[in-house]
Amino acid sequence: MKRHLISAADLSRADAVLILDTAEELASLADRPIKKLPTLRGRTVVNLFYEDSTRTRISFEAAAKRLSADVINFSAKGSSVAKGESLKDTALTLEAMGADAVVIRHGASGAAHRLAGWVRGSVLNAGDGTHEHPTQALLDAFTIRRRLKGVGTPGTSGTSGARGAGLDGIRVTIVGDVLHSRVARSNVLLLSTLGAEVTLAAPPTLLPLAVGSWPCAVSYDLDGELPKSDVVMMLRVQQERMTAAYFPSVREYSRRYGLDASRMARLPEHAIVMHPGPMNRGVEIAAEVADSVRSTIVEQVANGVTTRMAVLYLLLGGTEFPATELPAVAR
Amino acid sequence: MTAAGPGPGEENRARWLIRGVTIPGAGGPGSRVTDILLGGGSIAAIGSGLDQAGARVLDADGLIALPGLVDLHTHLREPGREDAETVETGTAAAALGGYAAVHAMANTDPVADTAGVVEQVWRLGRTAGHCDVQPVGAVTVGLAGARLAELGTMADSAARVRVFSDDGRCVSDPLLMRRALEYVKAFDGVIAQHAQDPRLTEGAQLNEGEMSARLGLAGWPAVAEEAIIARDCLLAAHVGSALHVCHVSTAGSAEIIRWAKSKGWRVTAEVTPHHLLLTDEFAAGYDPVFKVNPPLRTEADVAELRRALADGTIDCVATDHAPHPVEAKETEWAEAAFGMTGLETALRAVHRAMVDTGLLDWHGVADRMSVRPARIGRLTGHGAPLAVGGPANLTLYDPAAPAEAVTSAGASKSRNTPFAGMELPGRVVATFLRGVPTVLDGKLA
Numbered sequence: 001m002k003r004h005l006i007s008a009a010d011l012s013r014a015d016a017v018l019i020l021d022t023a024e025e026l027a028s029l030a031d032r033p034i035k036k037l038p039t040l041r042g043r044t045v046v047n048l049f050y051e052d053s054t055r056t057r058i059s060f061e062a063a064a065k066r067l068s069a070d071v072i073n074f075s076a077k078g079s080s081v082a083k084g085e086s087l088k089d090t091a092l093t094l095e096a097m098g099a100d101a102v103v104i105r106h107g108a109s110g111a112a113h114r115l116a117g118w119v120r121g122s123v124l125n126a127g128d129g130t131h132e133h134p135t136q137a138l139l140d141a142f143t144i145r146r147r148l149k150g151v152g153t154p155g156t157s158g159t160s161g162a163r164g165a166g167l168d169g170i171r172v173t174i175v176g177d178v179l180h181s182r183v184a185r186s187n188v189l190l191l192s193t194l195g196a197e198v199t200l201a202a203p204p205t206l207l208p209l210a211v212g213s214w215p216c217a218v219s220y221d222l223d224g225e226l227p228k229s230d231v232v233m234m235l236r237v238q239q240e241r242m243t244a245a246y247f248p249s250v251r252e253y254s255r256r257y258g259l260d261a262s263r264m265a266r267l268p269e270h271a272i273v274m275h276p277g278p279m280n281r282g283v284e285i286a287a288e289v290a291d292s293v294r295s296t297i298v299e300q301v302a303n304g305v306t307t308r309m310a311v312l313y314l315l316l317g318g319t320e321f322p323a324t325e326l327p328a329v330a331r
Numbered sequence: 332m333t334a335a336g337p338g339p340g341e342e343n344r345a346r347w348l349i350r351g352v353t354i355p356g357a358g359g360p361g362s363r364v365t366d367i368l369l370g371g372g373s374i375a376a377i378g379s380g381l382d383q384a385g386a387r388v389l390d391a392d393g394l395i396a397l398p399g400l401v402d403l404h405t406h407l408r409e410p411g412r413e414d415a416e417t418v419e420t421g422t423a424a425a426a427l428g429g430y431a432a433v434h435a436m437a438n439t440d441p442v443a444d445t446a447g448v449v450e451q452v453w454r455l456g457r458t459a460g461h462c463d464v465q466p467v468g469a470v471t472v473g474l475a476g477a478r479l480a481e482l483g484t485m486a487d488s489a490a491r492v493r494v495f496s497d498d499g500r501c502v503s504d505p506l507l508m509r510r511a512l513e514y515v516k517a518f519d520g521v522i523a524q525h526a527q528d529p530r531l532t533e534g535a536q537l538n539e540g541e542m543s544a545r546l547g548l549a550g551w552p553a554v555a556e557e558a559i560i561a562r563d564c565l566l567a568a569h570v571g572s573a574l575h576v577c578h579v580s581t582a583g584s585a586e587i588i589r590w591a592k593s594k595g596w597r598v599t600a601e602v603t604p605h606h607l608l609l610t611d612e613f614a615a616g617y618d619p620v621f622k623v624n625p626p627l628r629t630e631a632d633v634a635e636l637r638r639a640l641a642d643g644t645i646d647c648v649a650t651d652h653a654p655h656p657v658e659a660k661e662t663e664w665a666e667a668a669f670g671m672t673g674l675e676t677a678l679r680a681v682h683r684a685m686v687d688t689g690l691l692d693w694h695g696v697a698d699r700m701s702v703r704p705a706r707i708g709r710l711t712g713h714g715a716p717l718a719v720g721g722p723a724n725l726t727l728y729d730p731a732a733p734a735e736a737v738t739s740a741g742a743s744k745s746r747n748t749p750f751a752g753m754e755l756p757g758r759v760v761a762t763f764l765r766g767v768p769t770v771l772d773g774k775l776a
Contacts, residue, residue, distance in 0.1 A: 108663035110617030131547030207543030
């Protein structure tokens with residue numbers, strides 16, 4: 001694996017599967033009374049958040065702490081950033097403090113990439129503008145694999161053998177504002193790397209003009225895609241899109257691309273519904289869908305911690321997860 | 332390249348004999364190796380075995396002589412942003428790049444929208460002395476796009492302004508653009524338009540295409556440039572005036588300009604060295620040194636821009652030299668300033684893009700980088716083909732100098748060259764302004 005995780009494109013299939021398998025190992029921790037591993041003891045992880053994102057920051061913080069890392073939270077508000085310090089100067093400050101990893105959330109596309117040029121530690125992109133959010137894609141892939149391919153090791157009773165597997169043949173439909181979505185970009189790249197067949201369903205105004213160069217199919221017709229979908233991933237419609245002529249009205253958007261109960265009924269029996277959060281209930285997703293048994297939304301949050309633990313572990317701890325270490329602690 | 336003769340301090344009166352230089356002729360075979368004698372600010376003689384009595388001799392074996400280059404599009408930043416560039420440093424960079432004259436764009440602070448400011452810039456150029464500085468006047472007051480600046484007063488000023496531009500901003504109001512085109516007919520002016528529809532480019536960061544989609548940078552559609560160019564061509568035709576299109580960056584723009592020219596309309600255009608050499612692929616690392624307005628486009632656009640420059644659809648190369656301090660570029664892409672420096676690398680970049688590819692010979696380069704830009708800028712005393720009695724503005728260039736990596740350190744105050752580390756061929760050896768060397772042996776004279 002590379003030293004940084006900036007784009008889902010940085011991950012080969014083998015890398016991605018290794019992360020998912022590692023997360024699977026770590027998931028078993030979550031059920032134990034002591035959830036902590038000593039793996040990253042003495043290492044420092046900085047959460048550098050230029051955008052408000054309580055859920056992502058907490059998820060990374062929990063992940064780092066469960067691996068015993070020291071965590072420093074640095075948010076743009078109340079820090080020197082508010083006084084106009086440049087990203088580079090902030091990076092040099094963190095560097096001087098000896099950060100082993102910097103988790104960055106930033107409103108500008110490419111901010112994580114730039115940061116990686118200025119610090120020696122690992123950079124984890126926790127969302128940069130409208131570019132990417134690779135750990136979200138990893139936790140989504142992890143959630144899909146668990147739900148549709150099962151948990152655990154081949155041969156273990158009660159599982160279908162997800163470990164080592166990709167997402168081959170799984171049909172994922174991503175719905176909504178692809179143009180401005182870092183979640184969609186990372187998912188298209190990662191899910192296709194893992195063998196899934198991805199389709200983007202959106203009004204043409206919310207798709208990049210050059211979407212034809214992406215490793216996915218495109219449709220303007222959500223209803224036509226639903227019966228063929230194993231996974232439907234709903235994207236959040238940002239407030240600012242609602243007044244910028246991307247679609248005539250929220251009501252029309254909801255009517256054509258929102259997932260309500262009647263649309264959900266068109267899905268195959270086994271299909272799941274995902275959302276990266278935070279949701280606009282009643283806009284892209286109806287409350288009864290969000291709260292249904294198909295919904296993985298709460299699971300995604302839990303899986304976020306394990307997946308991020310896996311990423312931090314692999315970037316900071318070593319190239320492979322030693323199967324012996326976990327039992328030694330957990331036993 | 333040995334210079335011998337009277338010592339420094341007498342250069343102004345000294346005559347120069349440039350020995351064994353190649354003057355590129357039309358079609359290559361027309362080239363000839365000859366001596367050029369400069370005296371009294373003019374070319375005194377051309378021929379072999381010229382009398383060198385009292386003249387300093389410059390051995391120009393292997394060098395080519397071009398009429399001193401003329402840049403139609405330079406940001407000298409003074410007044411207002413002397414941290415990025417001054418007239419002194421910018422014109423020094425120009426001379427080192429082989430330029431004898433530059434057009435200083437109006438987007439300074441204060442804006443060059445009055446006779447006072449254009450005369451100030453003009454005088455600063457005279458004082459610096461590295462090359463002639465021809466100020467460009469703003470089209471609208473404060474570049475605000477609301478009402479016309481005093482175009483006639485600037486035309487009548489000591490700065491003799493003929494080119495007017497709101498460069499950096501587009502004169503997007505069609506009525507205002509019509510009036511501007513119409514008004515400058517009275518003094519043979521030209522409106523140089525920065526073609527960018529403001530609504531279509533709100534928040535735009537990078538050419539809209541595969542790269543912008545992948546990088547998550549807001550797309551800058553080609554149509555935002557092309558729609559304005561098409562409209563302006565029609566307006567120029569309607570009022571019978573002269574339009575110059577700044578920094579053409581798309582294949583579609585070239586096609587529209589070709590069409591307008593085929594109608595006989597008075598439309599001219601420029602292309603920058605960076606749009607002839609670089610594509611939006613360079614943005615892959617989010618290094619804002621590649622952030623420029625208009626944005627870098629695709630391989631197909633680059634190929635078409637080169638063809639259009641070769642066939643004369645695009646009249647000339649203009650640098651759009653846009654210096655910025657380090658902190659304006661050492662930042663996130665979206666935060667960074669638009670623009671690249673270009674004066675010191677333009678000729679080498681054109682060498683690579685046009686000559687090495689066989690699209691232009693050196694005679695063609697002289698036409699596109701000196702003759703035509705001087706004509707478009709209504710600059711007297713520049714851009715004349717090298718001939719006896721003509722102005723002694725010359726650029727001596729070594730086309731055989733081995734390709735060397737460009738360094739960002741130069742005479743410009745700013746370091747934002749997109750070519751840093753890139754190998755470009757050739758070397759500017761000397762520049763003469765009215766018979767006086769401004770650059771000798773690649774260094775400021």
